[in-house]
Every structure is written in structure tokens, then in C-alpha cells.
Amino acid sequence: MRLTWRHYAALAFVTFCLFLTGRMSLPPLDRDEPRYMEASAQMLESGDFVDVRFLDQPRYLQPAGIYWLEAGAEALFGGPRDRHTAWPYRIPSLIGVTLAVTLTAWIGASLFGGATGLLAGALLGVSTLMTAEGRMATIDTVLLLDILLVEAALLSAFQDRQSNRPTPVRTALLYWIALGCGLMLKGPVVLIPAFGTPLALLAVERQAGWWRRLRPVWGWLITLAIVLPWCVAIYVVSHGDFFHRAVGTNFLGKIGHGQQAHGMAPGYYLGVFILSFWPGALFTVLALPAIWLRRAEPGVRFLLCWIVPHWLVFEAIATKLPHYVLPTYPAIAILTAASLTRWTLLRPQAAWARALMTAYGVVWAALGLAFCLVGPALLWRFEHRLSPVAVIAAIGALPAMLFSIRLLLRGERLHAALAVIAAAVMIHAGLFLGVIPDLTVIQLAPRAAALFDDYRPCEDSTLLSVSYSEPSLAFLAGSNTRFPTIPAAADLLRDHGNCTLVLADQRDEPALRAALAARGRRLVEYGRVAGLNYSNGHMLNLGLFAATKP
Template sequence: MEASAQMLQSGNFVDVRFQDQPRYLQPAGIYWLEAAAVAATGTLEHRQVWGWRIPSLIAVVGATLLTASIGASLFGPAAGLFAALLLSVSVLMTAEGRMATIDSTLLLSILLVEFALLRTWRGRHDAQPAPAWVAALYWVALGCGLMLKGPVVLIPGFGTPLALALTERRFSWLRRLRPAWGVPLMLVIVLPWCIAIWLVSHGSFFSRAVGTNFLGKVASGQQAHGLPPGYHLLVFAIAFWPGSLFAACAIPFAWARRRQDAVRFLLCWIIPHWVVFELIATKLPHYVLPTYPAIAILTAAALVAPEGWAPPRRIVGRILLAIYGLVWLLVGIGIAGAGPVLLWRLQHVVSPVAGFVSLLAIALVLASAWLLWPLREPRRALGFAAAAALMTYASLFIVVLPALRTIWLSPRIAAMVAAVRPCPDSVLASTSFSEPSLVFLVGKDTRLIGAAEAADLLAQDRRCAMALVGSRDLAAFQARLSADGIAARQLGRLDGVNYSTGRHLDLTLFKTRP
């Protein structure tokens, strides 16, 4: 968000920067989208966060509609509706749709790719190539995905058609995508910016974004996210909740019909992407988000099929499903009851509204489990589970999270700085709290530095500079001030929890005494 804001302020739409440092993690696509949304809504000056989140909102709406469309074309309108419901109420989709990040927009690009692939593949027995607009959609969506997150879009974009061709031992249908002019069309979208950033950064962007950020995640876990294979399968119970148990129940349906065209297409969508990201060393839950629409469609197909909701035939399968059902139930109760617990643990506040909603949501989860086992009324069970999810999300976003002042450190710091700022252009140095949100709300000149450097800044600008120092850095900060012969006075103090690290922070704002 701060990089997008600086892009607007500087007018430099090629070289993405955070403060004075290049931000060479991914191409400029998401920054362009956020900058356009902010410019259109006029939310830049007062840092109104909702403006930056508009691309994600549009993307999740589009992704949900495309999921419904693909599901309806494969298994009928009811399956499309259930698939859209399963995707839209999932925990991960709900979270991603409310954050100013890349992943929702990338998901929309991938769904457009899969939509075009499906239209092309279903007509593979025709002698004629796919309609020009379908082929153009495929290559344009790939180009847009490349501008959002680089080569990641090629994993499903090329993985799905390759898996389909291998399973059928038939590659000739790939010519229907018209690569002769499709590949140049994709490159027209990507190359102008690639050439520009190559010249501006002298090649540094590609060495960092591709060599360090992308390929580095393959070989080793970056940012403490290195985990063994199987991580995404374990996290799926939470990330796709409440649909995770329904998806597990649909496995026998998918396996029995794996050679049917519709199921084959979805499996070739899911498996290559999932396997790649299970093998990559760095793992985060949203890496497999592009497979969730296909999983939702397969699950919905089992829901609407006359005999699609049959229990596993073997006793081992039934035992595993029962264990997974218990995990699902505990996860659901935990999610439904999280709001009041967080309010009490972090704020020592009891919210009757949040408590009532949680109790009702837990009752719905229990009712859903009762209806689902032993696979009696899965559609009604999904209705109860989706209602529980919607009530829980409404309570969290409307009641609980706004009341958790202890975790909103950056807004509170920004308000404190604005109230006591000695000069209009005062620079803040922060030693113990270095989240980008602080730079976003206080100003791009905010310094995220050590205790000694913060003391030196006060010595250099005794009239206007301020320093925000945590209790852990206080001794080093005061020792450096004493060495410089400077006395500081306290302007304010606050404490809270940095939710990025889980640490409790006690922060004091200083400036030099006259």
C-alpha cells in the first residue's frame, strides 16, 4: 500500500519503491491497480485504507462469479451455485478479499485462464481452432498474471493443459489456443514494463525478483516459512473451512469419476498446482488458493449428483473421514468462538453481541455436523455451515476487530504523533516497531532504525525530530543520548501487541528537551 502511494506521489510508475529502497519482489501490476483505485476514490491524502482494497474486492467478486459459471457449465446451475457458495465463505477467500495484496487479483487471472482453457479443451475434437476471443482471453489473462506475480501464473496456465494432454496422450488440441499470435499478444502486455525496469534497475529487478524472491522460495524457506510437504493439506482444514469437510466427503465421488471429462479437467487443474507448491520449500496458505475454485466445483458436483454423496467403501476410509470430521468440528467451534475470546484475552472486554453471535454460530456448526454425519443431508448441512461462517465473519469484522485497539498499534501511534508533532515536517524514528503500516500512516520519511541511530537523529534535529522507543531498546537509547550530552522528554506512551510477531510492546515517544 505504501509503495502504491509513493508511486502516485512520485509519478514514477515503473520503478516501485518503499521509502527510498527499491521494492523488487514482483512486477508492477498490483501497484498500478491500487494506484488507479486510490486516484479514482481520492483516498490518498487521508490514507483511507479502503481505497487500496478495491482491486481485491473486485477480484473476489469476479472469481466467485467465474467459479459459478465454470461449475454450471460442467455440472449444471445448482453445482455452480454451491461451488460459488463454498468458495466465497471459505476462511482464506474471506481474508484475501479484504486485504490489499496480490493474491485475489492473481486468482481472478488464473480463473480467466482456466475458463478459456475449458472452452478450448471441450471443443478439442473439432477441426476448427478455438474462437479468437477465447484464445485471446487465455493469452491476455496469462499476460496480466505475469504482470501481477511473474512466472507463478504459468504453473496453472501451462500445467493444466499439459496435464490434460498427458492424461489423454493427445497434444494436437493445444494448437487451438492459436499460440502463433497468442504468445506475442502475451508478450506485448509484459515486455514494455520489463524493458523499462531492466533499463531503470540495470537488471537488478530480475536478479532480485526472479533469482532471490521466486527461485529462492523453491530451494529454501524464506521469511521463516520453510515447511515440509503436506503443509497445505493440513492447513486446508482451516483455510477452506467450512467447505473442507464437504470436500473430503467428495473424494470418493471424484475418484470414481476421474475419467469423466469434467472431473478430469478439474483434477488436472488441481493436482499440478498443488504438487508444485507442496514441493516448494517456502509455504504460505494462499499459495494453493488458485486450486480452491476447482475443489469447490468438484465438491458441489458431488452435492448435486444423485449418488455422489456416498461414504467410503473401506473401513479405513470411514475412520479417516470420521477423524477429519472431528477436526473440522473443532476448527469450526474455534473459529466461531474466537471473537469473544480475543476480546477478553487482549482487551478484558465482554461483548454481549459477539458472545450471542458466537453461541448461535457454534449451534449452527453442531447442527451441520449432525446433518452431515453419516452423510444424511449434505445440502442442508452446507446451508447451516455457511450461515455459521457468515455470522462469524460479520461479528469479527463489524464488532470484534474494530474493538481490538491493542493490536492496532500503527493507527494509535499515528494519532499520538499527529497530536504532539513539534513541526509540520517532523521525522519519526522507530526502534522497536518497524511495520510498513507505520510508514504508511505517519509518512514515507519515517525512519525504521536502531536505538543508537534514533538517538543520533534527535541530536541532529533537536527541534523537530521524534523517536519512538520500546522498553527493550530504552537502555541503549538513553545511553547514546547521555553520550551525546542530550536530555529527552517524553511526549506520549502506549502499549499493545504487534500482531505480525505476537510480541507485546511498551512504546514511548521522545523528543529533545529545549
């Protein structure tokens, strides 16, 4: 089967529609997404497109590329100073996930045929991690698209070497431009796949002649031209502090110790793979014997050299989050799809290996059945009601999941994969259309920000939050939001009380009242909101107060 532009357009359209669901109704999702959104909003408000800031602090984690994209999307599609509309900031991630799935299909088709490419795109598109990241205004799907462009250029040069044909200049341009854009998105992280794949191939093949096809003699100048202007500008503005924090603290600091309580032992990514790449994870594990048997084939060798260096680097780094290995998932999806569409699947000979695969399959099936029912269960648990959309999705997904399990037991793995992909589509549609938008208990920040808007005394009022410091509140309430300690909040209310309100949990009210009383002020309550801070699992009962003289 040979794919034409119509196949890719259809796949892109389906992916776009799938990831469009829920995008406009989802509130900002803590914690990373509203940090990106708030920094992009402040970029538009200040007109400063060099120095990225979150509230009153510099955000020196990565270069400005992703903030430019989100600020541009907000400028084109958002309203003036609209703090209650999150979806424009999510447009870059929507484009990123749509093109990433489509490009995965193209790479898979070029290596193993059209059926493999389409199935690989489907496995990537419905994976749990991609489903989550593709709906948020974060950097990960945009970075994934950039890395896919880098790998596509590498693959083109690699295949040209295999076929003994010249590599066009446009392939080299794609590689070095994508490398420059990746550096502007995430800094040195893009160098891991960009140079890790060629170095791994060099170690395996003992020849590097094909690398010259990418014109490295002058190609690096293109990359430098992309990144150098902003690097000079931020160095001048920050007096070098950006590079100290972004490279020295954020990038290199993650290697030796786990930052922000995300330290994990090596093997973490293997452990969470069954969840983050569900439903494709089981089919990947079942494909391992066939992949190992064909490891010397050029296409398989290239994909393994794409996966292994990136995976090992992030397993060795102390700080671990599931999305750090997302750039390997397209290659994993392609190998998995090839095992289903082209190769004879092999059973491991060792009894212990078969037992492990069986246990893995049991866990995989249990996860799938839980996913089918989790939407209605969550609504009933927290809201004591059922959504018709969530119930219909569960009714559709559960039989498809059970049918997939039955097909697996009969050895029909390809049909089982297609059935569980259909189940995953229905599960995700139910969650993002009928569950998460209706879970008001977790929408603490939107309700608190709406209460603040109802009572803000001035146009540029300040909100002090002493008990709830999630970034979503800062985005929704505006860049005048502050998260002070109780004594600092009491000082600000005493000195700037006319245009300042304070948000405090009922457990912190006595301390806040006492601090204000010592400063000759008392609290007046305007309203309350209660709910779950899902970032830490704490139930809060927040009151909105003003400070007045006794």
C-alpha cells in the same frame, strides 16, 4: 437448473456485500498488506509508476501491476495524502474476490449445472483463506481472478474440442491477455497454472490438438506486448537489478530454501487445508471416493489437471504460505459441490479410511464450534467487554453449526453444507464488524501513528522507531518513517532533531537515553501507547520522544 445473468448478478452482489463488511473499519493488517499500500502510496506521491519502492528501499518482488491498481483506486476514491484511510487500497481485492466467486460459479455451472456452480461459489466465498485474503489490499484475490480467466479460456477450448465445434478468436485473446496481465501481477507464477493444466491434460490424454485452438502461433505476441514495455523500463531504471532480485532471489530462491522463516516440509498444504478451506474441507474429503471413481470424465479430468500440477509444485517448493495454493480452491470447490448436488457419495471400504474421515470430521466440527465462540472470547480476553454484534453473530452461528453436525450424522450432506455456509457467513460478519475493529490492544500502529500526528514538529517530520518495525506503522505515519538501530537513531536525533521524533519500547529506553547522552542530548517524553504486536506476539509499551539539549 440453468443460470442466467440474473443469477450471476445476484451472486456477485451478495459476495460484494459480504466482503464489504469490515473493509472500512479494519486497520492495515501486518505484514504484507501495508507493504502493498505504502508502495502504492509512494507511487502516487513520487509520480514514478515504474520503480516500486517501500520507504527508501526498492520493492523488487513482483512487477508493478498490483501497485498500479491500488494506486489508481486510491487516486479515484481516496483523499489527498490520506494516510489514515486504508479502504481505497482494498478496492482491487474486493473486485477480485467478487468476480472470482462469480466466475467459479460460471465454470461450475458449465461443467455440472447451475446448482453445482452456485454451491461452488458459496463454498469458495466463505472459505477461511478467501475470507481473509478478500479483505486485504494484497495481490492474491486479483491474481486468483486472473488465473480463473486463464482457466476459463482453457476450459472453453477443451469443451469445444469435446463438442467438435470451432473455438472463437475471443477465447484465444482472453487466454493470452490474461496471461500477460498475470505476468504483470506476479511474474512467472502465473505460468504454473497457465501451462501446467495443458501439460497435465497432455500427459493424461496423449493428445494436444486442442491447444492449437488457442492460436499459440501469434497469441504469445499479445502477452509480450503487455509485459515488454514495463520490463524494458524497469531494466533501464534498475540497471537489471529488478530481474536479479525478483526472479533470482524472490522466485527461484523460494524453491531451495524457506524465505522469511516460511520453510515447511512437503504435505504442509494438506495439513492446513482443513483450516484454510473450512467449512468446505470436510465435504471435499468426503467426496474423494466419488471424485476418484469419476476421474476419467472430461470435466473431472480437467479440474484435476488444474489442481494437481499447481498443488505439487508448491508442495515441492521450500517456502510455503497458505495462499500459494489459493488458485486451486475454485476447482476444489467445484468438485466438492458436484459431489453434493449430482453424485452418489461413496463410503471408503477400508476401515482405516473410514476412521481417518471420522477423525477429520471431529477436528472439523471442533474448529467450527471454536469459530462460533472465538469473537466474543477474544473481546472478553483482551478488552474485558462484549460487543452486541459479536454476541448476536455467535448466537446465530452456533445453532447453525450444531444443526450442520446433526445433519452430517444423519447423512444429509447437502443440507449440512448449506447450514454450515450460513454459520460461516454469520461468523465472518461478527468477526469483521464487531470484533477486530474493537480490539484496540492489537491496533498498536494506528494509535502510535495518531500520537505521532499529535506532536509532529514539522509538516514533513520523520518518525524513528527503534522497537516496533511493522509496515503498518510506515503506512500510517508516512514515508518519512525509519526503523534504525539505537545508535543510528541517536545520530539522526542529534543531527536532525528539530523535525524528528523517536518511538521506543520501555525496554529499549535505557539504551536510547545512554546513546543520546553520549551525543549531548536527552529525551523528552510526549506520550505512550501499549498493546500487542500480533505479528510476533510481543507486548509493547511504546513511548514517543523528542531529543533536546540538556
